[in-house]
Amino acid sequence: MKNNKMRLFLTGLFLCAAMPALAQDKPADEKKVVSAAAELDKDAAKPNGEKLVMEKIRNEFKVDDARVQGLRGQKLGYGEISIALSLAKELPGGITDANVQKVMAMRQGPPVMGWGKIAKELNLKLGPVISGVKKMSAEVRKQVRKDAKLEKQNAERNEKQERMEKHERNEKTERMEKTERPGKPGKH
Numbered sequence: 001m002k003n004n005k006m007r008l009f010l011t012g013l014f015l016c017a018a019m020p021a022l023a024q025d026k027p028a029d030e031k032k033v034v035s036a037a038a039e040l041d042k043d044a045a046k047p048n049g050e051k052l053v054m055e056k057i058r059n060e061f062k063v064d065d066a067r068v069q070g071l072r073g074q075k076l077g078y079g080e081i082s083i084a085l086s087l088a089k090e091l092p093g094g095i096t097d098a099n100v101q102k103v104m105a106m107r108q109g110p111p112v113m114g115w116g117k118i119a120k121e122l123n124l125k126l127g128p129v130i131s132g133v134k135k136m137s138a139e140v141r142k143q144v145r146k147d148a149k150l151e152k153q154n155a156e157r158n159e160k161q162e163r164m165e166k167h168e169r170n171e172k173t174e175r176m177e178k179t180e181r182p183g184k185p186g187k188h
Contacts, residue, residue: 029126030116036133037079043140044078048147052140053078060136061085061095074104079133083115086129087122 044053057068057078063085071081084107088099106118119126 027116029130030114033083033115033126033130033133036130036137037077037083040079040082040133040137040140041077043137043144046144049140049144050078052143053136056136056140057082057085060132061089063095067095067100071100071104074108079137080107082133082136083129086132087115087119087124090124090128091122 040053044050054065054068057063058065060082068081071084076084084100084103085095087103088095091099091102093099103118103122106113106121107115113121115129116126119129
């Protein structure tokens, strides 16, 4: 009897501990892809970041500005655009209007689907998508840091040059000392 009560108690305890894990509405891959997308959006918000992100998207997916702006018009961030294009790229035919519309129709619903569910429905893996978005974000951050460093060096160089020019001007404008003239004879 005591053993049965103990087993029942332990089973209940196990179920209570397992419920939060079972109740999570987003799988781990979904959280990772959403996090990677948010990171890319954050990078785009940095000085010169939007230009760099746009360039990366154009080069990575071989798309034009019109396609990216069309997706931006659907209220997608750059991270979500990268995810949508990554998924469309893996479909037969690659990034076509039909494939992009298919992915976006699933995303916007009804019913609205998460990126993990979309990938599953399309028989695609979300891991390479996550890696691609993270890689793009890392490259943008690296370029932003490089640009900031160059900008700082240029500012320091300009400041130094201005100080040198100011110093030279100060030397030129100093008046020469007046020399004493010999006095006229008879006056002292």
